[in-house]
Amino acid sequence: GAHLQYSGVVHDESSLAAALATGASRIVIDASDLEWATIAVGVYGDRVAVGLDIRQPDVSDIAGQLERAGCSRFVVTDHAQAHHWKHGDRHLLADFCSRTNRPVMARGGIGHLGDLHALHELVPNGLDGIVLDDALYDGAFTYSEAVAAGADRFDMFFWGPPQ
Numbered sequence: 001g002a003h004l005q006y007s008g009v010v011h012d013e014s015s016l017a018a019a020l021a022t023g024a025s026r027i028v029i030d031a032s033d034l035e036w037a038t039i040a041v042g043v044y045g046d047r048v049a050v051g052l053d054i055r056q057p058d059v060s061d062i063a064g065q066l067e068r069a070g071c072s073r074f075v076v077t078d079h080a081q082a083h084h085w086k087h088g089d090r091h092l093l094a095d096f097c098s099r100t101n102r103p104v105m106a107r108g109g110i111g112h113l114g115d116l117h118a119l120h121e122l123v124p125n126g127l128d129g130i131v132l133d134d135a136l137y138d139g140a141f142t143y144s145e146a147v148a149a150g151a152d153r154f155d156m157f158f159w160g161p162p163q
Contacts, residue, residue, distance in 0.1 A: 007051070007075065007107070007131070016040060020047070028075045031062060038069040049073035051107070054092045060099050067102060074100065075131065077107040090118060094125045103128035110135040116149035 006024035010016050011033060019027040027044075028051045031037040040048055050071050052059055055078060063074060076096060078089050089109070097104045104126050106119055110133065119130055132146060141149075 005049070005131075012036060013040075016044075016048070020044075026073070031066065034062060034065065038066060041066055041071040042069045045070060046072040049075050049105070051075045051077065054078045054089065054096060059096065063096070063100055063102075067100065071102060073103045073105065073128070075105045075107050078109065090122065093119075093127070094122050097122060097126035100126065102126075105129040105131055107131040108133050111140060113141050113145060113149045116141075116146060120150050 003025040004023075005026045005028060006019045006022055007028040008015075008019065009030065010019050010027055011030040013036070016027060016029060026047060026049055028049050029037055029040055031050050031052055037050055041050060048071075050063075050066050050073075052063065052074055054076050056062065063071075066074075074096075076093060078092070093104075093106060105128055106122075108131065110116060110119075110130065112135070115135075116130065119127060130150070135141065136143065136146065
């Protein structure tokens with residue numbers, strides 16, 4: 001069956017309990033209360049992922065603290081650029097991915113298949129997935145097109161094995 005990830009305003013024990021009751025495979029929790037988030041990742045392990053804003057001050061330090069507590073995955077967004085992972089923002093995301101040994105998912109900022117192609121280039125850096133959000137709901141592309149956009153592609157202008 002499908003694995004569902006619950007993402008919403010999960011910032012305390014009661015909202016986490018409600019999210020867990022949905023039966024979702026993974027719950028994305030908010031790290032604004034770092035003390036609570038640290039405890040939650042220690043208690044719930046890989047049932048929770050931590051949502052972080054790439055432009056949050058000291059995001060690498062926060063991620064390090066959460067990793068030491070047992071965080072198994074990060075879901076990273078850029079709240080300042082919620083509608084598009086621009087080129088410079090992708091560099092911030094690539095840098096974040098390279099600083100952690102945990103899987104990283106990019107959330108939001110997908111408007112068309114070109115965005116998926118651009119983010120797919122960060123897989124070698126540690127990007128593990130992309131949350132599609134509104135682009136899929138609004139019909140910018142189909143699920144099948146999104147899956148194909150994430151597949152390794154042959155570049156006829158590159159001499160060598162497929163990338």
